[in-house]
Amino acid sequence: MPKWKNVFVTGGAGYIGSHCIVELLEAGYDVIAVDNFANSVNDNGEAISLKKVEQITGKPVAFYQCDLLDKPKLEEVFSKHEIDCVIHFAAIKAVGESMQFPFMYYKNNLIGTINLLEVMQAHGCQQLVFSSSCTVYGNPEHLPITETHPTGNITNVYGRTKFFIEEMLKDVSAADKSWNIISLRYFNPVGAHPSGDIGEDPTKPFTNLMPYIAQVAIGNKPYLTIFGGDYETTDGTGIRDYIHVMDLASGHVAALKALQNEHLRLKVYNLGTGEGCSVLQLIKKFEEVTKTKVPYKIEDRRIGDIVSMYANANLAKEELGWQAKCTVEEMCKDFWRWKIKNPNGYKTDAVKQVANGTTHTSTSVTQNGVHK
Incomplete structure (x- = not known):
């Protein structure tokens, strides 16, 4: 059993x-999510x-609908549980x-993020894995990008929010030396759980590349829009450096274990494969x-x-x-399995089947063609 028991996951x-x-x-x-x-x-x-997730693992997840901008609600959730560590994913990210x-x-x-950090500190929980992004670079x-690469000269607002949070951390x-933080700068997550039961189901008209490719491949969209063909x-x-979402997930568990084993104060790690893949190469694969x-x-x-x-x-x-293990081929296979199994995303009829214990899920859609 892990030394820490309760992990609080935002997003x-x-x-x-x-x-x-x-x-x-x-x-x-x-x-606790x-x-x-x-x-x-x-x-x-x-x-x-x-x-x-509960069906895949056979284990329960304590879940609360809570916005991090609602600090009293966040306080309430923390008061109900003895939290050992926080993994902070919650962000809008297009x-x-x-x-x-x-x-x-x-x-x-x-x-x-400020609300989260204040509530964590008030409850004596100062262990954090932060979901950052390669956009901070x-x-x-120079390529490939190491963690010592300069940050801050950022081309978009999303990336600046991640950079500002890193500076805040x-x-x-x-x-306060009690804080023990790992910031994970990840590259471009794709793929889905090998079961095909969970995957990426964007709810906005701004999405990453692979869900859009799959929408076109399955016939729900007539074509993919690629922004920029003259680079x-x-x-x-x-x-981009596409990384399988399950490799990314294992990176967070590795980070959690590192925080348990040593008081690091603040460390930063890249999570990627180290291999570049163009949009057209991904489409062909x-x-x-x-x-x-x-x-x-x-x-x-695109700006x-x-x-x-x-x-x-x-x-x-x-x-x-930790290192990434999955190939681009596996990323495509797993995402397609999720898409075929769940062509309409996590929809209401799927929920009823989940409640009944039957198997069915989904992926939904959006319009837009390129990645982070």
Whole structure:
């Protein structure tokens, strides 16, 4: 059994949060999760994704509908449980949307995090794994990107919120040595749980690339929009480091164990594969794996996007004992299994089946064509 028992997960009903909770439960932790359903599917206050997690693992998840901007509610949840560590996923995270609605991003991501940190401190819980992003590096000065790469020269509002939170964590941990924090800068999560029972089901018209590819492949959308076909890359499309969501999930468990074993104050790790993959390469691999066709149109570059980025994740391997294992092919296979099994996403009829203990889930859709 793990030394710590109760892990509090913010944004637990979301894509990465729900997959991470599977790994936490299977590693022997108990999970208390909150979500405000800003980018996850809500059925009368119930998190459908977490009902599926309970079916996958055979273990319960304590869940509360709670917005981090609602500090009294957050206090209430903390008062009900003895929390050992927090994993903080909750954030709105679409680059394009952040450029259009900066106030919404700063309020939700920054104030929500401040409330969380204050409540944690008040309850004597100062162990935190923070979900950061490779966007803090801005337009990279060198590739692959190491953790020592400069941060702050960021091209979009979403990335700036992650950068500002990281800077805040530096100040908090410097002011009070009780804090023990790992910030995980992840690259581009894709894929789904191998069961096909949980996956990415975006609720907004701003989404990551693979759900959109799958929507086109399954026939729900006529074509994929690629933003920018004239970048200085091998095929003109942007290059990213795609990482399987289950590899990402295992990275959080590795970070949790590191915090248990040593008082680190504040450490930062990249989570990525170290391999760059262009948008067109990902489309071709998806077509090859799924035996489908994904028509696409190339449009102008999008404000806030960058050309190319991929990780050097050696530090996580050396210090956390973690490395990505899944191939791009496996990412495509697992996401397609989720999509075929659940073509309409986490919908209401699926919830009824979950309640009855039968198997069925989903993925839903959006419009937009490219990644973080």
